[in-house]
Amino acid sequence: MKRIITATVQNRSGVLNRITGLLQKRQFNIESISVGRTETEGISKMTFVVDVEDFQKLEQLTKQLNKQVDVLKVSDITEKAIVARELALIKIGSNAQQRSEIQGIIEPFRADVIDVSKESLTVQATGKSEKIEALIELLRPYGIKELARTGLTAFQRGQQPQVADLTSSYSLLQ
Amino acid sequence: MEGLQVKVEAKMAMNTDSNSKPNTGADLLVKALIQEKVDTLFGYPGGAVLPIYDAIYRAGDGFEHILTRHEQGAIHAAEGYARVSGKPGVVIATSGPGATNLITGIADAMMDSLPLVIFTGQVASNVIGTDAFQEADVMGITTPITKHNYQVQSISDLPRIVREAFHIASTGRPGPVVVDIPKNISSGPAEEEYESTFYLPGYQPNLKPNPLQIKKLEDALAKAKKPVLLTGAGIIHGNASEELKAFAHHHAIPVTNTLLGLGGYPGNDELFLGMAGMHGTYAANMALYECDLLINIGSRFDDRLTGKLEHFAPNATVAHVDIDPAEIGKNITTHIPIVADSKEALKVLQKHDVESTNHGDWLRHLQEYKEEYPLWYNNPEEKMVPQWLMEKVHEATNGDAVVTTDVGQHQMWAAQYYTFNEPNRWVTSGGLGTMGFGFPAAIGAYLANPEKASVAVVGDGGFQMTMQELSILQEKRYPVKVVIVNNEALGMVRQWQEKFYEERYSESLLHTQPDFVKLSESYNVNALKIESQQHLEEVLPELMQNDEPVVLDCRVLQQENVYPMIAPGKGLHEMIGVKPT
Numbered sequence: 001m002k003r004i005i006t007a008t009v010q011n012r013s014g015v016l017n018r019i020t021g022l023l024q025k026r027q028f029n030i031e032s033i034s035v036g037r038t039e040t041e042g043i044s045k046m047t048f049v050v051d052v053e054d055f056q057k058l059e060q061l062t063k064q065l066n067k068q069v070d071v072l073k074v075s076d077i078t079e080k081a082i083v084a085r086e087l088a089l090i091k092i093g094s095n096a097q098q099r100s101e102i103q104g105i106i107e108p109f110r111a112d113v114i115d116v117s118k119e120s121l122t123v124q125a126t127g128k129s130e131k132i133e134a135l136i137e138l139l140r141p142y143g144i145k146e147l148a149r150t151g152l153t154a155f156q157r158g159q160q161p162q163v164a165d166l167t168s169s170y171s172l173l174q
Numbered sequence: 175m176e177g178l179q180v181k182v183e184a185k186m187a188m189n190t191d192s193n194s195k196p197n198t199g200a201d202l203l204v205k206a207l208i209q210e211k212v213d214t215l216f217g218y219p220g221g222a223v224l225p226i227y228d229a230i231y232r233a234g235d236g237f238e239h240i241l242t243r244h245e246q247g248a249i250h251a252a253e254g255y256a257r258v259s260g261k262p263g264v265v266i267a268t269s270g271p272g273a274t275n276l277i278t279g280i281a282d283a284m285m286d287s288l289p290l291v292i293f294t295g296q297v298a299s300n301v302i303g304t305d306a307f308q309e310a311d312v313m314g315i316t317t318p319i320t321k322h323n324y325q326v327q328s329i330s331d332l333p334r335i336v337r338e339a340f341h342i343a344s345t346g347r348p349g350p351v352v353v354d355i356p357k358n359i360s361s362g363p364a365e366e367e368y369e370s371t372f373y374l375p376g377y378q379p380n381l382k383p384n385p386l387q388i389k390k391l392e393d394a395l396a397k398a399k400k401p402v403l404l405t406g407a408g409i410i411h412g413n414a415s416e417e418l419k420a421f422a423h424h425h426a427i428p429v430t431n432t433l434l435g436l437g438g439y440p441g442n443d444e445l446f447l448g449m450a451g452m453h454g455t456y457a458a459n460m461a462l463y464e465c466d467l468l469i470n471i472g473s474r475f476d477d478r479l480t481g482k483l484e485h486f487a488p489n490a491t492v493a494h495v496d497i498d499p500a501e502i503g504k505n506i507t508t509h510i511p512i513v514a515d516s517k518e519a520l521k522v523l524q525k526h527d528v529e530s531t532n533h534g535d536w537l538r539h540l541q542e543y544k545e546e547y548p549l550w551y552n553n554p555e556e557k558m559v560p561q562w563l564m565e566k567v568h569e570a571t572n573g574d575a576v577v578t579t580d581v582g583q584h585q586m587w588a589a590q591y592y593t594f595n596e597p598n599r600w601v602t603s604g605g606l607g608t609m610g611f612g613f614p615a616a617i618g619a620y621l622a623n624p625e626k627a628s629v630a631v632v633g634d635g636g637f638q639m640t641m642q643e644l645s646i647l648q649e650k651r652y653p654v655k656v657v658i659v660n661n662e663a664l665g666m667v668r669q670w671q672e673k674f675y676e677e678r679y680s681e682s683l684l685h686t687q688p689d690f691v692k693l694s695e696s697y698n699v700n701a702l703k704i705e706s707q708q709h710l711e712e713v714l715p716e717l718m719q720n721d722e723p724v725v726l727d728c729r730v731l732q733q734e735n736v737y738p739m740i741a742p743g744k745g746l747h748e749m750i751g752v753k754p755t
Contacts, residue, residue, distance in 0.1 A: 009376075017313075018317050021317050022318070060504055066499070066500075070376055
């Protein structure tokens with residue numbers, strides 16, 4: 001099962017290496033990692049998407065992460081109301097005639113063309129992973145020359161629904 | 175002699191000089207070590223740590239520095255020191271090969287939760303990453319095998335990092351911490367004072383147990399008909415032996431130890447079932463198999479203890495007290511998790527004075543196992559057998575020596591036949607199973623507690639991995655006693671090949687051996703080759719009590735095996751070799 005885990009860490013040298021090393025040593029299957037600074041100086045946030053077998057493995061994962069001296073907080077936000085985004089840059093082959101056609105495809109995805117050359121154009125898309133996947137599939141026939149994705153970054157929404165309102169799971173990845 | 179005089183005077187002159195103020199990063203380091211009350215260093219000099227060694231020299235007599243002949247010896251000695259003293263063992267090694275020679279010991283200390291602070295030299299900051307002479311990525315190499323590690327980036331960070339390193343190594347679940355110091359940091363100019371206070375918000379070990387979980391344990395205890403206590407090294411690290419004994423006696427709960435927990439509960443106590451696990455006693459393993467409540471305090475459910483997981487305490491409610499939350503539920507499903515220091519948890523349990531059921535039938539049942547299936551061996555009475563040898567070592571040391579071992583058959587025989595009644599008497603490489611550990615560890619153990627006899631029980635294979643440390647005995651005359659259980663084989667490998675590889679003894683028989691007596695004598699260490707029971711009985715009592723180091727090359731029967739045993743992949747109830755053959 002896929003889970004979204006966030007870790008707040010002290011931004012010290014080697015911290016990313018320490019954490020990816022830990023995940024590798026314990027055989028946790030990482031799908032994506034994104035890291036960046038937060039509003040507080042010296043504190044960074046990591047978002048992992050991991051594929052774990054069961055809840056026992058998941059518990060081990062969060063406990064092992066928590067054990068790290070540089071890790072301040074670990075949360076599994078899979079079941080929470082969250083905002084989650086991924087950025088993709090997609091360079092596709094296109095000539096002048098195809099451009100408006102492509103514009104028509106990317107518009108419903110609220111993606112933008114951010115670079116144009118004679119034989120290619122580059123699209124920037126943000127959103128849930130599924131949306132990015134869908135867009136990539138639609139653009140694939142034009143010939144994808146280059147593709148770069150950031151991996152998911154996420155945190156909890158400002159307001160969490162009351163427990164009674166939780167008729168269905170809010171997981172993005174189920 | 176004249177030269178020596180000059181040197182001593184020069185050293186004293188420098189000594190007064192260095193009292194004024196630290197002038198290099200290395201001086202700052204030495205000052206920080208003094209503040210941490212470090213009195214013993216284990217190490218080996220080299221290019222990248224020359225400034226540190228120079229600062230130690232100038233600091234004068236504050237430290238006992240043990241110059242081992244290999245960095246592996248230094249770190250195992252520091253482990254022995256840490257295990258017996260409870261204080262962090264401190265190691266210094268140079269960059270590159272010096273640091274990589276420490277890796278086995280760092281991994282060993284990590285597996286067995288021993289507090290170590292390791293200072294490695296590093297090439298100068300401006301050439302790190304260029305494959306400079308004697309450069310190795312110590313941070314990268316040691317990250318998976320340390321509790322934490324640092325590379326010092328600025329001289330002003332050094333005092334804080336040293337304090338953090340000692341704090342992290344010795345609190346919570348102890349472990350090794352590496353501090354990598356580039357040469358420009360140790361030789362660079364330093365001010366007198368830097369900030370040494372630290373704040374580690376991500377590292378706050380939980381010591382006090384959760385009252386709700388304690389209540390659950392008490393409720394379970396009130397109902398249990400067949401409870402058993404399983405105790406590991408956490409009892410010894412937590413200094414909780416007295417509390418454990420009081421708790422076990424108050425409720426009359428039978429007790430079994432892990433290998434590393436030996437001595438945490440008195441081996442001669444009537445409630446003690448013996449060690450559990452692969453070569454544990456039948457009574458201990460059956461108690462774990464049949465119990466309805468298992469209270470694990472400070473053991474991490476290692477696979478050498480549990481055997482096949484599905485047969486481990488299959489019908490029990492499992493309570494697990496551990497200071498490391500990640501150990502709870504890692505291997506065994508736990509119903510009552512208690513994250514706490516062993517002593518704190520036992521104190522709370524004692525205070526509540528809960529009721530427990532009468533489980534006299536259970537105790538009698540286990541007593542029958544103890545009587546019917548004791549540890550056994552056949553004694554031919556002319557050649558020595560190792561089990562008998564361990565009993566004799568126990569007698570000759572009044573059961574009060576600090577015993578260190580490598581890994582293998584001799585380790586299991588020592589665990590089985592040297593009864594440990596006190597904590598801090600047993601130093602062995604459990605988790606990593608490191609050959610070559612025992613002899614240097616005995617040197618460290620002696621330094622930690624010179625009042626007790628320090629006995630290294632080693633195999634002929636393991637001793638040959640670190641025997642160059644005889645140099646320390648030659649130089650310092652520490653009365654360390656080395657008992658080589660010599661069966662001219664890698665005994666445990668040989669035993670497994672006999673049992674599970676149809677007697678194909680591939681590379682396990684040591685047909686050629688050094689003459690251990692001549693070897694020891696070349697280091698000016700007294701040594702004896704002993705081949706008969708009679709000879710051993712004549713010499714052992716005197717040798718174990720006197721103030722001289724000695725090496726005993728004890729020739730034992732090669733074909734002797736360690737029994738009883740849980741074969742790999744089998745459950746606790748499927749022991750073999752339970753009865754004499």
